[in-house]
Amino acid sequence: MIAFENAPPFAAPLRFFLTAPLFAVLAGLLVLFEGPDLFASRWMPATLAATHLITIGFMLQVMLGALIQIMPVVAGANLGHPLRVARILHAGLTLGCLLLSAGFYFSRPSLLIGAAWILGGALAVFLVAGARALIGVASTSPTIRGIKLALFGLFGLALLGVGMAFGIAGGWPLPFAGLTDLHAAWGLGAWGGILLAAVAYVVVPMFQLTPGYPAWSGWWFPPSVLGLALLWSLAVGIDAVILGRLAQAGLALAGMAFGIQTFRLQRQRRRARADVTYRYWQIGLGATLLALLQLLIVAIWPGAAELPGWSLAFGVLLVAGGYVSFIVGMLYKIIPFLAWMHLQNQGMAKVAAPNMNKLLPDLDMQRQLKAWGLTLLLLLAAIGWPDWLARPAGLALAASSGWLWLNLYGATRRYRHFGRDIDEKLAALP
């Protein structure tokens, strides 16, 4: 018997994991449909729509679904009513993301306001449930402290996002350019970066058989990133330009330190074969380090941000190249593992669960990985040659994300098949 009887039912995280790739497909179709215009600037309506289809529809969807699943396992924090929270959150994220993207794309204030209420409400439900689960849990590991601080980061991200949606819809005189950068810093740093690190401290050694992260870095990285995001916010609030640039440089350096450390740990892994997760993480780390180098350069020389394609390259590298790659790499481990674990429990130590490779064949993942690599190259090249490559890049994004969905759906289909098989074998036992 495996000790996961307190883990939430498979249905709780699965709905998020199977919805997320569809949002990436939608983003790809939007790029395909819009073509070169989407690469004209980060402020184009279609660009804002595509960005949020990926960041909320794909990234946030998987991150929160996974968090519901892993909080009991990595933090000993049990979410009350996990299935109910999952249902509300999943519905809110799905509907809210669609409304938000439509609001940006069609420039419709009413849709933005609707999205802000729904996304804000769904995140509030999750944050309250998460805080209640974690409130009595001592921060005995860097992961627990990291998850607590990441939730604070999510709160900041949501507050800025909801505020800006109301601001845009209501035509408030806000400094939107600075606030957008800050919103991204909270989303990709204080929330995404801290959560990624907190989870990496557990899953990189566990799934890739590497040494552990040194304790000092685990204790320091999450509070440093949160502190720097707060410093950046203060700088925007009091209009202190140099302070803001210092915070940017600090975030870039902290992220680079984490990335280089992870690279080094992965080099010392005890698993001889480079599996798909390892390769996805290598792509993710390489792209992230390039994006953070851009951030460091902008902190030193702000004029760089005005270079053609600079901001778009940063977004493609960090969001698609970094986060999406890390997330897919983890999904390819987590889904077969969860499916195997539930089958193992179902077998009640009398019928063995099938090998994980039978749930999600390696070859399917390897092929999809190649398609994703091509997608990233096309997205980056499309920034330089949008007339030629914008539509192929969109097609590639839609196709490789659709392929991801097929792989994940295939795993759940096989899981149900093996589940029936185990039931039959159990019934036949004397």
Added chain:
Amino acid sequence: MTHPKTPHVVDARYMEPPEPFVKTMEMLDTLKPGEKMLLLLYREPHPLYKVLAQNGHAHETELLPDGTFEILISA
């Protein structure tokens, strides 16, 4: 493998789940009352903690500078 804290050690730092759990439960079965065992891992095994508590085993955890969690479990 032995350790200053106890001769009964499961070094599960390079094992994939569920091996650390299985090996720990196997070793606990071999211990006499009053004896202790040590589990080494690069993470805190919260699901294992729950099972240990249910079965009346006390545990103490220490995080070492290299990222190893030393979990000392009483039989």
